[in-house]
Amino acid sequence: MIFLSVGTQAPFDRLVRAVDQWASAHHVPVFGQLGQLAADSYRPAHMEWAEFIPASLYEEKLDACRLMVAHAGMGSIISALTAVKPIIILPRRAALGEHRNEHQLATAEKFVGRPGIHVAMTDADIAPLLDQLAECDNLPADAQALSAEASPELLSAIRRFIIAAS
């Protein structure tokens, strides 16, 4: 199963359409979490989908999937890294009205080349990446789950701040 997630804030038609088109030609089940759709938003025909899902179902889908496809949001990226699932990310573009600024572009650029993260810079990159990743075990053999904690430096800086303040 492929788990598509675009966050909860706004629809992301460009990504949903690209994945739905790919799904129409492949026998791979896809589940999409599409956010709050507008009247004219794209509604996929070749996948199971919901606008919002509870946190427990999100965990379930994340565990069950072999591949995640998402916007370049940190929630999706951190979730995939901690669950050791490969992820394809497509940045939302402010230029296309998909977000309020271009920070997802910056995020995507920062994560290019990180093991398990595949960056699609445009929606045309989605189908080739899905072809390449959907069928195979595509994580490097030495892929390790991201720990559930922030870096030790950051934790100790915040710890020091709390102690100094109290």
Add this chain to the structure above:
Amino acid sequence: MAERPRVLAISSTGGHWIQLLRLAPAFDGVTLHYATTSADFRGHIERIAQNRGQPRPAYHVLTDANRWEKMKLIRQAVEVLLLLLRVRPDVIITTGASVGYFAVRFGRMLGARTCWLDSIANARELSLSGARAGPHADFWLTQWPELARPGGPSYEGQVL
């Protein structure tokens, strides 16, 4: 202070919240309150605390709002203020966004020490809420060394 410090960890849901939860080890030995814009994560924070041997944290739910929803934003601001008056935190830690901004501004007025940790998503420039809230925070952090500057945020590591 002999008593455990009261810490409020607060953010909107989504990526901000996932980053905030990764700070949990820094909250050992405090009286911990979480606040976010969804009722969905009570079980999750209780599991995290239990795994670390922390007492069960309090959990507060706030109205969700984005910057185009003026009425909801006002309601959210009032809720944050009432929450601070009720909890009276010694320390406020936030990863954003608007709830964190309100918590930093009101928290400072009420004498709390405040920390703004800008989201790791902001790799090229600070978030809008971060640029506005940061100067009012006692401890202002960015997760990208190239964005750190004197008089601005400092870099002390990432949530990853």
